[in-house]
Amino acid sequence: MKRLHPISAVGNVLNRALSIGAFGFFAGMILSGPLDLVPVVATFVLAPLGALIGAAYGVARYYRFTYELSEGRLSVDSGVFDRQEREIPLSRIQNVDIERGPLQRVLGLAVVKFETAGGSATEATLNAVTVDEARDLQSAVARYRQREPEAEPTEAAPDSDESDRPATAGDDTETATERTIERQIEQPTERRLYELSTADLLTLALVSFRPAAPAVVLFSVPFAQEYALRLLSESVATLGGPATVSLELLPTYSTPELLLVGIVAVAQFVLAAWLLSAAFTITEYYGFQIDYVGDDLRYRRGLIQEYSGSIPLEKIQTVTVRENVLMRQFGYAALAVETAGYAPGSGSQDASNTAIPLDDRETVLALAEALTDAETPEMEALPKRSRRRYAVRYSLVALAITAVLGIADWVTVPIPGSESVAVSIPFWYAPLALLPVAVVAGHLTWTHRGFAVLDHLFATRSGVLVQATRFVPYYRVQTVIDTRNVFQRRLSLASVTADTASTASLLGGDATAYDVDDATARELHETLRSRLMADLRARERGDRGHALAAYIDERADSPPDETSAKRQPDDPGSRAETGEDSPFEE
Amino acid sequence: MTPTLLLAPPPNPDMETINPRVQFLWIGRAVVVAAVLGAIAAAVDRFALSIGSVAVGTLLLVVALAGTVHAVLRFRRWRFEIQDDALYLVRGVITQVDTSVPYVRVQHTDTQRGPIERLVGLSSVVVYTAGTRGADIRIPGLRPQRATELREQLRELAAESEGADAV
Numbered sequence: 001m002k003r004l005h006p007i008s009a010v011g012n013v014l015n016r017a018l019s020i021g022a023f024g025f026f027a028g029m030i031l032s033g034p035l036d037l038v039p040v041v042a043t044f045v046l047a048p049l050g051a052l053i054g055a056a057y058g059v060a061r062y063y064r065f066t067y068e069l070s071e072g073r074l075s076v077d078s079g080v081f082d083r084q085e086r087e088i089p090l091s092r093i094q095n096v097d098i099e100r101g102p103l104q105r106v107l108g109l110a111v112v113k114f115e116t117a118g119g120s121a122t123e124a125t126l127n128a129v130t131v132d133e134a135r136d137l138q139s140a141v142a143r144y145r146q147r148e149p150e151a152e153p154t155e156a157a158p159d160s161d162e163s164d165r166p167a168t169a170g171d172d173t174e175t176a177t178e179r180t181i182e183r184q185i186e187q188p189t190e191r192r193l194y195e196l197s198t199a200d201l202l203t204l205a206l207v208s209f210r211p212a213a214p215a216v217v218l219f220s221v222p223f224a225q226e227y228a229l230r231l232l233s234e235s236v237a238t239l240g241g242p243a244t245v246s247l248e249l250l251p252t253y254s255t256p257e258l259l260l261v262g263i264v265a266v267a268q269f270v271l272a273a274w275l276l277s278a279a280f281t282i283t284e285y286y287g288f289q290i291d292y293v294g295d296d297l298r299y300r301r302g303l304i305q306e307y308s309g310s311i312p313l314e315k316i317q318t319v320t321v322r323e324n325v326l327m328r329q330f331g332y333a334a335l336a337v338e339t340a341g342y343a344p345g346s347g348s349q350d351a352s353n354t355a356i357p358l359d360d361r362e363t364v365l366a367l368a369e370a371l372t373d374a375e376t377p378e379m380e381a382l383p384k385r386s387r388r389r390y391a392v393r394y395s396l397v398a399l400a401i402t403a404v405l406g407i408a409d410w411v412t413v414p415i416p417g418s419e420s421v422a423v424s425i426p427f428w429y430a431p432l433a434l435l436p437v438a439v440v441a442g443h444l445t446w447t448h449r450g451f452a453v454l455d456h457l458f459a460t461r462s463g464v465l466v467q468a469t470r471f472v473p474y475y476r477v478q479t480v481i482d483t484r485n486v487f488q489r490r491l492s493l494a495s496v497t498a499d500t501a502s503t504a505s506l507l508g509g510d511a512t513a514y515d516v517d518d519a520t521a522r523e524l525h526e527t528l529r530s531r532l533m534a535d536l537r538a539r540e541r542g543d544r545g546h547a548l549a550a551y552i553d554e555r556a557d558s559p560p561d562e563t564s565a566k567r568q569p570d571d572p573g574s575r576a577e578t579g580e581d582s583p584f585e586e
Numbered sequence: 587m588t589p590t591l592l593l594a595p596p597p598n599p600d601m602e603t604i605n606p607r608v609q610f611l612w613i614g615r616a617v618v619v620a621a622v623l624g625a626i627a628a629a630v631d632r633f634a635l636s637i638g639s640v641a642v643g644t645l646l647l648v649v650a651l652a653g654t655v656h657a658v659l660r661f662r663r664w665r666f667e668i669q670d671d672a673l674y675l676v677r678g679v680i681t682q683v684d685t686s687v688p689y690v691r692v693q694h695t696d697t698q699r700g701p702i703e704r705l706v707g708l709s710s711v712v713v714y715t716a717g718t719r720g721a722d723i724r725i726p727g728l729r730p731q732r733a734t735e736l737r738e739q740l741r742e743l744a745a746e747s748e749g750a751d752a753v
Contacts, residue, residue: 117716160680204709333714340716477688477691478688478691478715478716478717479685479686479687479688479691479715479717479719479723480685480686481683481684481685481686481719482682482683482684482685483678483681483682483683483684484681484682484683485681486680487683489682499715499717499718499719500717500718501716501717501718510718510719522650525684525686528686529671529672529686529688532673532688532690533688533690536690
């Protein structure tokens with residue numbers, strides 16, 4: 001069993017000592033001060049005592065935390081009072097992520113996180129190990145997966161005498177296992193799949209909006225009040241407004257002056273939020289790249305905090321291409337790769353699970369095609385009566401608002417014990433002007449929805465403001481769900497959802513073909529079911545796509561002739577032996 | 587809205603139905619909901635706005651009645667079938683839902699009996715998948731021995747069709 005890096009222990013010990021020491025200090029202060037239960041001296045006893053206990057706890061934690069990667073398992077033992085022994089089969093690990101904060105980068109450390117399907121929290125976090133160890137762990141998991149199909153028998157046979165031994169023999173078994181792996185796989189292929197260019201990073205920074213940015217600006221205003229006010233006064237003065245701006249002077253301004261100050265203040269706020277948002281985006285996505293290593297996608301990004309991680313191709317559930325209105329206008333798109341573990345590449349501060357945050361449409365679609373082994377689909381349009389349905393639905397919303405306002409205008413509210421109050425709402429019928437908008441919105445909803453049934457893939461599209469095109473490989477379908485509500489049945493329409501284990505659908509990202517013809521829906525339901533079974537059987541025979549190999553070859557500028565497109569030319573031996581477990585190879 | 591839309595015939599008469607006693611369960615639930623709503627309305631009537639006891643009574647009655655009709659219709663629509671490669675379920679009154687759960691995707695199955703279910707002598711089978719939307723699918727209103735039988739049957743079907751990675 002291995003321990004974490006000692007430096008992490010130092011950090012942990014200091015942290016605990018400080019927090020429990022501080023607790024002791026404040027407890028002493030309160031007990032001696034307002035409560036007057038103990039003399040003041042107690043504070044000077046309690047604080048160091050707390051620090052000592054904290055430090056001891058930190059040390060104990062460090063010594064209790066051990067991990068080991070062997071025999072196809074990651075074992076983690078932890079906890080001082082509440083002891084926990086956790087074993088994660090390597091074949092169940094969905095992603096391995098490596099995070100490095102600024103301090104950790106200086107010290108050459110890294111935090112490693114292992115994600116499995118099921119459960120919202122990270123299954124195992126190693127905080128922290130050396131960078132080399134982190135990389136080793138990552139590639140060990142990847143290597144294990146490559147030989148996974150025959151893993152159980154080969155592992156059991158030569159190591160059977162060793163695997164019976166107690167845990168002290170752990171290191172031996174590990175090296176033995178690794179030797180077996182080395183023999184099978186010589187060197188994993190490593191190719192650059194994607195790189196975010198500086199121009200694209202800047203574009204992304206300018207167009208992406210982060211809700212955190214205005215919040216930060218708002219909270220920092222009180223701290224930078226003087227500076228903010230000076231900036232405001234100077235800009236207002238140059239625009240011909242009052243010479244100085246302050247809260248006390250506000251009542252003395254004339255209306256146009258007040259208006260000017262207001263507009264300038266809002267503009268400056270928006271500008272500050274925008275710049276901050278851009279800065280956040282740049283630090284987050286700086287140096288974003290995706291490599292193809294062995295059978296994993298490896299991503300890396302981050303300026304200050306560095307994130308990197310591996311997504312096994314084998315574990316990809318769905319791929320989503322997203323385009324918002326602005327991006328569509330300028331031919332940009334974003335790509336998200338989703339596994340059952342979580343959506344990799346998204347920091348906790350960013351809920352949008354982005355794999356490629358932004359690039360031109362062609363690049364994004366080419367990578368999506370390579371990852372899913374499918375052509376970009378021609379979407380089938382919905383029946384015309386669906387459009388009518390949307391128009392009616394949105395019109396009803398407008399009518400409902402009008403009705404509510406109208407009734408509020410009309411009724412008098414009886415209040416017991418006093419006079420009735422009549423509310424008068426001027427222009428309560430104004431929402432009726434939304435009716436034409438509702439019709440247009442209905443049309444847009446209709447044109448933006450669609451679905452496609454491809455060879456190995458079900459694709460759906462929906463969303464007007466943010467259009468999402470989802471690619472679901474048939475063999476990833478979990479359940480097929482048709483829904484028909486009363487209104488849909490009236491028009492003989494139905495919605496068909498292909499449910500997957502992808503975490504993206506937790507955020508409302510179901511792959512659903514909305515409002516298709518009833519007969520089409522039944523056919524689609526059957527198709528999804530039968531294709532799921534057919535593709536699962538095909539995969540058991542080892543019949544998988546090879547689009548990614550072709551894509552890599554194309555990027556490497558080698559002429560994509562038939563041999564190179566179908567076979568990786570540089571390591572034919574190892575591929576032939578072990579390549580069968582990648583979905584995207586021959 | 588024509589009544590046929592709500593009384594749409596079940597798609598396949600050969601499919602298995604659930605036990606009629608489940609209607610008592612659902613009607614009972616509707617009555618409880620109606621009673622709670624009625625109590626709230628009565629409290630509002632008493633302490634805030636005067637709605638009138640007639641209105642409160644009507645509300646109680648309408649909710650209970652609607653719940654009863656819904657329960658009956660729901661029972662009539664509920665069908666399931668053990669097909670070749672998937673469990674197929676048809677249900678829903680206002681929104682009709684047809685679900686296919688391929689056996690390959692079944693993670694595990696449960697039989698569950700709540701206290702009220704036990705009172706009526708019924709049991710449910712719950713089928714779990716790794717999906718995010720249809721992660722647990724419940725077949726209510728089964729006689730206990732049928733529930734156990736079904737659970738075992740589903741377990742065997744799932745084991746037979748087991749793939750390499752259920753996720």
